[in-house]
Amino acid sequence: MNWLGTIPAWCWWLIALMLVAGGQQYRVVVADGAASDARAETAKTEKTLADYRLEVSERDRRAVAQARQEEQRRAEAQEEARAHAQEERTIADAGAVGADAAGQRLRSDAAKLAATVSCPSTDTAAVARGQTATRAAMVLSDLLTRADERAGELAQAYDRARIAGHQCEASYDALGRK
Secondary structure: OHHHHOOOHHHHHHHHHHHHHHHHHHHHHHHHHHHHHHHHHHHHHHHHHHHHHHHHHHHHHHHHHHHHHHHHHHHHHHHHHHHHHHHHHHHHHHHHHHHHHHHHHHHHHHHHHHHHHOOOOOOHHHHHHHHHHHHHHHHHHHHHHHHHHHHHHHHHHHHHHHHHHHHHHHHHHHHHOO
16 A cells, blocks of 8 residues: 555545546536436427417317308308298288288179169168168178278288298207208
8 A cells, every 4th residue: 555655645636636527527417418308308298289289279270160160051041041931921912912902802892782782662661671781781791891801911910920930940940950
C-alpha cells in the first residue's frame, strides 16, 4: 500500500472530481432518456387525442347532416300534406258550389210549385182549399230552403274538419317515419 502514498494528493482530488463528473454525466444521460421517453409518450398521447377529436368532429358532422336531412324530409312531408289538403279543399269547394247550384234549382222549383198550387176558380170552397194548399206549399218550400241551406253549411264544416284531420294525420305520420 505504499505505492498509494506515492500518488500526490492533487491526483486524488482529480480522480474524485472525475468520478463525480462521470456520475453527473450519467444522471444527465438518464434524465435525457427519461425526458425523451416522456416527450415521445406526450406526442403519442397528443396524436391519439387529435385522432379522437377528428373522429368526434366527423361523427358530429355526420349527425348534423343526418339531422338536417331528417328535418328536410319532415318539412317536405308536411308541405306535401299541406298541398294535398289544399287540393282536397279545392275539390270540396267545387263540390259545394255544385251542391249550392243544385239546391238553388230545387228551391226555385219548390217556390214555383208552391205558386202554381193555387188555382183560380169561381167556387169559394175550392179557392179556400187552394189558399190552404198554397200556404202549406209555401211553408214546405220555406222549410226545404232552410234545411237545404243548413245542410250546405254542415257539409262545408264537415269537409273542412275532415280535410284538416287528414292533414294533421299526414303531418303526424311524416314526423314519426324515419
